[in-house]
Amino acid sequence: MTIETRTSIVWDYGRAPESTDHIRLKDRYGLFIDGEFSEPADGTYVPTTNPATEEPIAEVAYGGPDDVAAAVEAARAAAPKWAALKDLERAKYLFRIARLIQEHARELAVVETMDGGKPLRESRDVDIPLAAAHFFHYAGWADKLRYGVNAREVSPLGVVGQIVPWNFPLLMAAWKLAPALACGNVAILKPAETTPLTALLLAEICQEAELPPGVVAILTGNGDTGAALVREKDINKIAFTGSTAVGRDIQAALAGRAVGLTLELGGKSANIVFEDAALDQAVEGIVNGIFFNQGHVCCAGSRLLIQESVRDEVIAKLWQRMGRLRVGDPLDKNTDVGAINSAEQLSRIEALVAAGESEGAVRQTIECELPERGYWFAPTLFTDVSPAHRIAVEEIFGPVVSVLTFRTQAEAIEKANNSRYGLAAGIWTDKGAKAFEVASALQAGVVWQNTYNHFDPTAAFGGYKESGFGREGGPAGLRPYLQVVR
Ligand code: NAD
Numbered sequence: 138m139t140i141e142t143r144t145s146i147v148w149d150y151g152r153a154p155e156s157t158d159h160i161r162l163k164d165r166y167g168l169f170i171d172g173e174f175s176e177p178a179d180g181t182y183v184p185t186t187n188p189a190t191e192e193p194i195a196e197v198a199y200g201g202p203d204d205v206a207a208a209v210e211a212a213r214a215a216a217p218k219w220a221a222l223k224d225l226e227r228a229k230y231l232f233r234i235a236r237l238i239q240e241h242a243r244e245l246a247v248v249e250t251m252d253g254g255k256p257l258r259e260s261r262d263v264d265i266p267l268a269a270a271h272f273f274h275y276a277g278w279a280d281k282l283r284y285g286v287n288a289r290e291v292s293p294l295g296v297v298g299q300i301v302p303w304n305f306p307l308l309m310a311a312w313k314l315a316p317a318l319a320c321g322n323v324a325i326l327k328p329a330e331t332t333p334l335t336a337l338l339l340a341e342i343c344q345e346a347e348l349p350p351g352v353v354a355i356l357t358g359n360g361d362t363g364a365a366l367v368r369e370k371d372i373n374k375i376a377f378t379g380s381t382a383v384g385r386d387i388q389a390a391l392a393g394r395a396v397g398l399t400l401e402l403g404g405k406s407a408n409i410v411f412e413d414a415a416l417d418q419a420v421e422g423i424v425n426g427i428f429f430n431q432g433h434v435c436c437a438g439s440r441l442l443i444q445e446s447v448r449d450e451v452i453a454k455l456w457q458r459m460g461r462l463r464v465g466d467p468l469d470k471n472t473d474v475g476a477i478n479s480a481e482q483l484s485r486i487e488a489l490v491a492a493g494e495s496e497g498a499v500r501q502t503i504e505c506e507l508p509e510r511g512y513w514f515a516p517t518l519f520t521d522v523s524p525a526h527r528i529a530v531e532e533i534f535g536p537v538v539s540v541l542t543f544r545t546q547a548e549a550i551e552k553a554n555n556s557r558y559g560l561a562a563g564i565w566t567d568k569g570a571k572a573f574e575v576a577s578a579l580q581a582g583v584v585w586q587n588t589y590n591h592f593d594p595t596a597a598f599g600g601y602k603e604s605g606f607g608r609e610g611g612p613a614g615l616r617p618y619l620q621v622v623r
Pocket of ligand 1: 300301302303304305327328329330358359360361362363364365367378379380381383384386387400401402403404434435436532534560600604605
C-alpha cells in the first residue's frame with residue numbers, strides 16, 4: 138500500500154457513547170449561599186437544557202437583587218476569617234478541591250458535555266483536568282504570594298464578584314476561583330445561564346472539602362443576575378469573562394467606584410501559516426484552532442492567514458482534513474465537533490455566515506449527517522475573504538474559518554494586527570527567529586508557535602485592545618486579586 142492510499146483511508150467508526158448512568162444530578166438546584174443551597178427570594182427556577190437533544194436536564198434557580206445582597210452579606214461575614222487563615226491552611230482547601238475535581242472527573246465531564254454540547258473527548262481530556270490543574274497550581278501559590286509580586290507585602294481585596302461565559306463553564310470557574318481564594322479573597326461566582334450545572338457540582342465539592350461557609354457562593358441566573366452583582370455596593374472587585382459588549386456595560390457601571398476590574402473579552406485571532414511551515418502539522422493546528430469546542434473559543438484561530446505561495450496546498454489539505462471531522466452526539470467518544478451551545482448562538486453563527494456569502498466570500502461547508510434535534514452547524518471554510526468582510530472582522534464564535542492571504546512577513550503582521558481585538562495568535566514556521574520576530578510585533582496577549590489552543594495554568598492569558606485587560610494564569614494571575622500594602 139502506498140503512503141497516499143494509506144493516508145486516504147477514511148475509517149468508519151461504530152458508535153461509542155459514554156454512559157450517563159453514573160451521574161448524580163438533582164432535579165432542581167437552589168442558590169449556593171453561605172455554604173448551603175437555598176431557594177431564590179422570588180422563587181424563579183428555569184430549566185437548563187441539553188443543546189444536543191433540546192431536553193431539559195435540571196431546574197436551576199435565577200438569583201435576583203435580594204439574593205445577590207444575601208450572597209454579598211454572607212461573603213463579607215466570611216472574609217476576615219478566610220483572609221486571616223494561615224496561608225498553608227488556605228492552600229490545603231485548594232488542594233482538597235483540586236483532588237475532589239479529579240475524583241469526580243468522569244461525572245463532571247459528562248455533565249459538562251450534556252449541559253454545553255462540547256464533545257466528551259474535550260471535556261474529559263481538557264476542561265476537567267485543566268480545572269483541577271488550576272486549583273493545584275494556585276494551591277501552590279497560596280503561601281508564596283509575595284514572590285508573585287516582586288517580594289512586596291500584599292493583602293487580599295475582600296469580596297470579589299466573578300462572571301463567566303458558557304464555553305468552558307467549569308474551567309472558567311476554576312480560572313476565577315482558584316487565584317481569588319489563594320490570595321485570601323472570598324468569591325461570588327455567576328455561571329452562564331446555559332451552562333450552570335458543573336458550577337453547582339463544584340458547590341457540592343466545596344461542601345465536601347468543608348470549605349468554610351461564605352467563602353464561595355454560586356449564584357446562578359441570567360444577565361440580570363450578573364448586572365445586579367456588578368451594581369452591588371459592598372463589593373471590592375469584579376472579574377468578568379464574556380462578550381465585549383457586556384464588558385463595556387460593566388466598565389461603565391463601575392466607573393468612578395473603588396472597585397477593581399479585569400475583563401477577558403472576545404477575539405478574532407489570526408493563525409498565520411508561512412510557506413516554510415510543516416504544512417501537515419499546520420493543518421492539524423488550524424483544525425484544532427477553529428473547530429475545537431465548535432469554535433466557541435475566545436482565542437479561536439478564526440482568521441487564517443496563509444502565505445500566498447502555499448495557499449492552494451494548505452486549503453486543499455485543510456478541506457480534505459475537514460471532511461474527516463465527525464460531527465454529532467457530543468457524548469460519543471469519537472465525536473470531534475459537538476452541538477452549538479444554544480439556539481441563540483446558532484442563529485448568530487447563521488447570520489454571520491449569510492453575511493459572508495452575501496458579501497462575496499466563497500463558502501464551503503462539509504457534508505455530514507446532522508442529528509434531527511438539537512443545534513448544529515457543520516464545519517465551514519470561507520475563501521476569497523477580504524479584510525473588510527464582516528466574517529473577517531467580527532467574532533463568529535462557531536466552527537467557521539475565514540481565509541486571507543499575505544505575501545510578506547510585514548504584510549502578515551499588518552493584517553494580523555488589523556483587528557479591534559488582540560487576544561491570541563498562532564505562527565506556523567520552521568524558523569525560530571522569524572517566529573520570535575513576528576510574535577513580538579503582534580498585538581496579542583498569547584502567541585503560540587507551531588501549536589494552537591494550548592493552555593497551561595502556569596502561563597498568563599489575557600488580551601490587548603478590545604479583548605480586555607488583566608491576566609489569568611501563572612503568577613500574573615495573582616496580581617488582580619491582591620493589593621500591595623508595602
Ligand atoms: P456574554 O457576555 O453574553 O455573557 C457572559 C456572562 O455575563 C454570562 O454569565 C452572562 O449571564 C453575564 N451577563 C450578561 N449580561 C450581563 C450584564 N449586563 N452584566 C453582568 N453580567 C452579564 O458572553 P457569552 O455569550 O456567554 O460568551 C461568549 C463571549 O465570551 C465571547 O465573546 C467570547 O470571546 C468571550 N470569552 C472570552 C474569554 C477570554 O478569556 N477572553 C473566554 C471565554 C469567552
